[in-house]
């Protein structure tokens with residue numbers, strides 16, 4: 579786990595990861611560098627292997643072959659709790675018997691941080707997430723978007739080495755989804771988050787990512803920059819553009 583003020587750790591690299599379930603090949607020779615303090619967006623259709631990839635990185639699923647390196651160290655065999663990664667699902671997982679404040683404070687209490695520090699950091703996080711006025715509410719008294727913000731707060735407050743985001747906004751729609759995306763960008767910058775963000779939504783990938791990759795049938799293509807991603811037909815940007823350009827007005 580990293581804290582602010584420490585020297586930047588080495589980037590994480592995935593090298594030649596392979597995974598199959600029975601006869602089905604799910605991940606095919608996946609290599610990717612996850613750069614520090616950046617969000618790498620991975621765009622992929624349903625069933626392309628996004629969740630499997632995140633679970634392998636989190637240590638919740640085994641790989642058949644390949645490496646996950648942090649500098650020279652291969653962490654692919656380490657248990658999930660040793661990796662210092664946090665995996666956020668589509669549905670925010672909160673502790674139902676704890677209020678909003680205590681849900682966010684939970685990781686710091688586990689780390690036995692001093693009470694004054696916990697109070698200061700949790701209060702600052704609640705402020706950052708725009709949840710002032712809700713701190714005593716229980717999870718079942720919060721809206722879906724508020725619960726998702728609490729889940730972010732819980733994850734970010736422990737300064738995870740890597741945040742694994744599995745379509746975290748897909749259960750939200752319309753304006754609240756856009757607001758969450760913008761909030762994520764702001765908070766990721768402020769807390770210097772290193773994240774891998776998987777989504778099937780092209781606009782979301784473009785908005786969330788600093789770096790980009792596409793996964794198609796378990797094969798991953800990483801791009802040097804946004805332009806290269808947008809120029810590749812696999813991103814779907816050109817198809818989207820053509821759709822709007824060719825739309826009849828009447």
Ligand SMILES: Nc1ncnc2c1ncn2[C@@H]1O[C@H](COP(=O)(O)OP(=O)(O)OP(=O)(O)O)[C@@H](O)[C@H]1O
Pocket residue numbers: 599604622623624625626627628629630631778
């Ligand atoms: N435990 C499992 N046993 C067998 N097959 C599995 C298992 N987990 C996933 N798969 C298969 O692996 C493929 C990729 O699944 P995965 O959940 O990684 O896709 P995804 O890109 O996250 O999809 P979605 O966007 O729909 O969540 C699918 O064909 C799925 O059926």
